[in-house]
Amino acid sequence: MTAQNFENPAAALDELRARLEAGLVAIGLTKTLLARRAGLGRTTVSEAFSAADVPSAQTVGALARALGLAPVPLLALRAAAVGGPAVSEGETSVGRPIAAWNPHDLEVHPAAAPASAGSGSLIPAEQQRAASVLPGYVRRPHDDQLAKLVAATASDGRSRMAVLVGSSSTGKTRACWEAVQSLAEAGWRLWHPFDPTRAEAALADLARVEPHMVVWLNEAQHYLGAGRGLGERIGAALHSLLTDPARGPVLVLGTLWPEYAEAYTKIPRVGEEDPHPLARELLAGRLIHLPDSFDASAQAAAQALAGAGDRQLALALKGASDGRLTQFLAGAPELLHRYEMASPAARAVLNAAMDARRLGSGLHQPLSFLEAAAEGYLTDDEYDTLADNWLEQALADLGRPVHGNLAPLRRVRPRSEPRVPTSPASAYRLADYLEQHGRSLRRLLCPPASFWHGACDHFTAADERVALGETARLRWRLRTAAELFRAPAATGHPEALLGLARIHYTLGSDQHAEELYGLAADAGSVAALGDLYWKRMRAGDENTARLIDQRAAKAGDLVATLRVSSENTSEEERAAQEEEFAAEQAAVAAAEGYASVVDYLTALTKESWTDTGYTRLRRQAYDNGYEDPYDYLFSLWSRTGNDEVGKRLCEAAAATGHPEALYQLAVWESESEEHAAAVDLASRAAGTGHIKAARMLAWNLEAAGDIAGAEHWHRRMAEYGDDEHLMSVARLRQQVHDTAGALAVYREAAATTGIDLVHCLCWTQDTAWQDLCPYGLDPDGTPSAPWQAPLPGSPGTTCWHGPSPDGSAVHASTT
Template sequence: MSTLLGEGLARSGLSKTQLAARAGLGRTTVQAAFQADGPPPSAQTLVALARPLRLPVPELLRLRKEAAGEVPAEDGGEQGPGTPIGQWDAHLLEVHPAGGVDGSFPDGTAAAAGPVLPGYVARPHDQALARAVQDVLAGDSRIVVVVGASSTGKTRACWEAVQPLAEHGWRLWHPFAPTRWEAALDGILRVRPRTVVWLNDTQHYVGDLRHGEKIAAHLHALLTRPEASPVLVLGTLWPEYAVQYTALPQPHERDLHSRTRELLAGRLLTVPAGFTEDEIGQAAVLAAKGDALLADTLTRTSTDGRVTQDLAGAPELLRRYAQASPPARALIEAAMDACRLGLVVPLPWSFLIEAAAGYLDDHDFDQLTDDWEDRALHELTRPVHGKHAPLRRARSRPDAALPGTVPSTADAAEQGPAFRLADYLEQRGRRERHDLTPPDSFWHAAHTHLSRTDDLIELARAAQRRDLDQWASHLRYRAADLGDFNSLYVLALMRERAGDHAGAEVLYRQAAAAGDVDALHDLALMLERAGNHRQAEDVARQATAAGSIDTFYDLARLREAAGDDEGARGLYRQAAAAEGATALAEAARRRENHGDLAAAEDLYHQAADAGHRSALSALARLREQAGDLTGAQALFQQAADADDLSAIYDLARIKRKAGPPSETDPTLPHPPRP
């Protein structure tokens, strides 16, 4: 057995760690299964390993029995319907596949042997199923019907529950062909002990109008017949069916489900729609250990907890996208591009319809029918497993405005219906379409149909990143028309960079008229760079009056860079008058850093005269660097007298540097650390 496992591992190219992740087993369990001198692994472990290694399950189980010294029982009679549990594949029992259409993992790599099962997180209903399994192992028959909405994990829970029975030689019977009810009626009375009767989607059995009650009666007889015990009947139902089959009829109304109601009484087990926060945490642990399917789904479901629905619906969503009609595929790709470029969902249907035209080639575009929009809408909104759909219509919640205020629903009514792209397809689009540039129809539709300024701004930025400057400008103008005056400012910057100073000035002034102070600031700098100094100073005064605190300072820096030191000092004085002494001190530091110490001293003097407290200390340090210790000491003394605490320690330092302190020296010989 260990030799067969080793050969399969070698062919697969997997490491034992990777094998453990894909088989849903622990690393220690996998390591023990490959040890030739150890105890034989459980049947459940072998079944889990067989799938990724593409090994025959019956052969592995036979080798296990030989290794364990077990001899199959010889009863000489009919075995009854069913097959050993270890020979079943979960997906043949209608557990929804996860991953890609072809069983691939989210990263695109193919599974070794078709679809794989993601790791399993046990929840409270699993404990109830486990108790039923313990009861049948003790010799009692049981029936449990798991109730939950679509794709909440009902069938997977049943599959996990029966795995311990595989080690005890139990069989599983899934009545399926030629029809479910026919197979059930044909085989129920032949069921032998130690059999699981698998009634997934139980409505197909007990809900049949002609034969459902008879099947319910036979199941009841099976559960109560001593010679058939123990058996385990497992079923699943949607909540609406459970209500229908257990509700009492109205007076004078025919009772269609009396035997079914009796069969189900006390045997229904509810599965919650979503994972709790703790269960999400358990799933995250499995994901961190290498479960790619769980890791992928948690990127979409960690907040709403609908993990099983996402796992079940993702493959079908991908299939629907891969096999969509050309118009439907164009709509999906337009929605993918909208989401990845920053649009806030939901997306207006009118936008998607116009944008989709550019995603069709000439042949497909010419084939469009007059009703293509309705056909595509029907195709894309039809649900898949887990009640997902490629596109889902967004509904507005009731307006929560205070009484007496006008509800804000007019805009939504004017735009018409809007839709959300399925999260799985959105993520797929982000990965696969990352480097693609949408066609012109996309940008034109955005300009025509989008009315949220944030959306328009995001798309304008996306257009700029793709060197689509004309579309970026059109979208910015549209945003400005809708009230985003900052877009005027951005448009002015774009015009200035393009060398259109006249156009930029018009836009800067429009933005300033709308209250954008930065527009005046940048207009002043543009005029200064163009040599229009007087106009620049006039605009700087307007900017300062409007609240810009650094326009004169920035103009002075430009004047310095141009070599006009006298003009720069004049602007710094205006900055001090308009903005305070801080601007002068900052200018002095800049001149000091550039080595222009004379200009720095002049500006520090002006800053000190304007009341800047640390300017005197800065002047003192310049005097000290020049070797004028007497002048430095005098300036530090003035700073200390002006309550500049740091100057006190500098004054003591200068006095020590000038010579030994006298016994009457009042300064601090060992200043404390600041």
């Protein structure tokens, strides 16, 4: 049924809304989410579906794009609903209504965007394009120039032209798109000459351009610089269009890179050929220049939009450097595409660089490290088929820039100034966007052994070795951690000394641990004092623990300060502090018109996931020092102690997929021994990468008797680096009397995670194996005196600790 079939406007309006409703049902969105996707207000969307007034053409176009519907039929229904002429595909004029265009079809770059709150993942480029998601727009001085020109064209009926000049991905095309939105309501059309080529399409159909038309010449070099004389002929046709009053008003918008603008406007010397005389005349006085980056004022405006919930701008502000927000947003999807389509060798290099950044390396990574680490990321077949110059090929591929002059991995050129810190002679930097993507994509993965060997051999900066050593320690790669800590510790680095102390403590070498804790504390490590406090408390030495706590409090440790303060605070003073807090919250509630704090919190819970409520709550959360509104609500709820409100809060947040809310509900269900419900909630949270939920899921599945499921999640946690869960896999194998399987897992731990095999065997309940562990390290992290003993369950196998018979330095090996 077309718009012409309707006898009255009301029927056309009913049909328009029916199609919008059908699209909404088909795509499975709420109106709130639809409003966010379409870039419209919640009230605007609600009225489009139900109010008596006919929605604007701009609203209909935005809804059509967000729902994946063809805009032209909907705009025809909208025209019939207001009693105007229907839009027909067969009209003699070129172009179509502005509202019918998708901005990405006009070459507005898709922008990088997080997929959903709390997921930690990112939307692939093709999905971003389909969803037509654009970040909030920050107006800058060139927008004011362009807006004045557009307004004048619409009001006085004269034709005008403007060409925006700026480097790649500085926001030229988006600025043009924003500028023409004011013309959409007035029924203007837009024509983008493109097929069969841009130049041929423009030359063929410029004569068909009618009044109230925007001629869209994005990348104008394809028109003005076309070969075989086409560029000059297009320039002449545009000049005729703009100077003929009978054909106006028409607005011609174009974009150019600076080098093209300079080439077309350059005046030749006497005797030189003049290749662009008509283009130079056409562009005279019509160029608007864009800056390469956002100034302080524009960045502040972007920050305000990010604070109000624009997660794309928040991502750009965090990842872009020197105010180059548009370059970051435009180049990020292409960077992701390059990563996904990279050759095995190039992807291996990127994976090594991603893991290095997320596990503690600095921005600049030595080429020698990338080469050494990358090998472990390749399968045997991939490694065997590598070309001799595989590294050079991979680096050349990864160094090619995308939009915004961004490259997946670029070489860092050392500075020559003696006072400026320099990078290694051959160092590379990973693109910021890929670094963030790697932190999400690889957060549950543990790097291969080649990564750790490369880190030990090729990172020399003390802070990098300490950061990498700490991540190795947390993943139970104790030998690697000790090697990374050793050199910085020798220079008195407090965190390196602390890392070695914690390794010794883990392995039961209390005397060495105590010495190293003392050295770390003397070097300035407050965390070492915290560890010593708990060691003394567990040993029952409360007097010494209090002295250590006082020392930590003087050093600025907040937790120690609170403990010391609490010890010196009477019950009456603590009660007074609680009353003061309660009074403050009651005052806030009263100011908002609520009878009690619980009533206030209940109302916040109900409105927190609506558009207006979320915006208000987000602002309030920021004002109170919280980044996530859920965290703010949770803190309020925890102080009221009202579990009913807490559950209502978590249920509201869980309905949106908030991982922490799902996890909290799972905890409640687990405490109520509702294991099936706890498993369901924890699995949903774990699916988003929530680490605590994944850990909880493993234990709940085990409690429910699901050995296979428990093993799966224990292994997932082991891949993340929590080797306690690998020990749990072995324990589960023992529960089902699979001794060989358990021993295989212990050997796997020794081979793949760096835990010594003898230490693995200590996790078993077999006392014969436990007796084989006189384990220790010297204070510098090297093995203590060697020993050997037969390995139970493996006849003829001997465990060595210390130097093995062939003289190699090992912690444990089997021969």
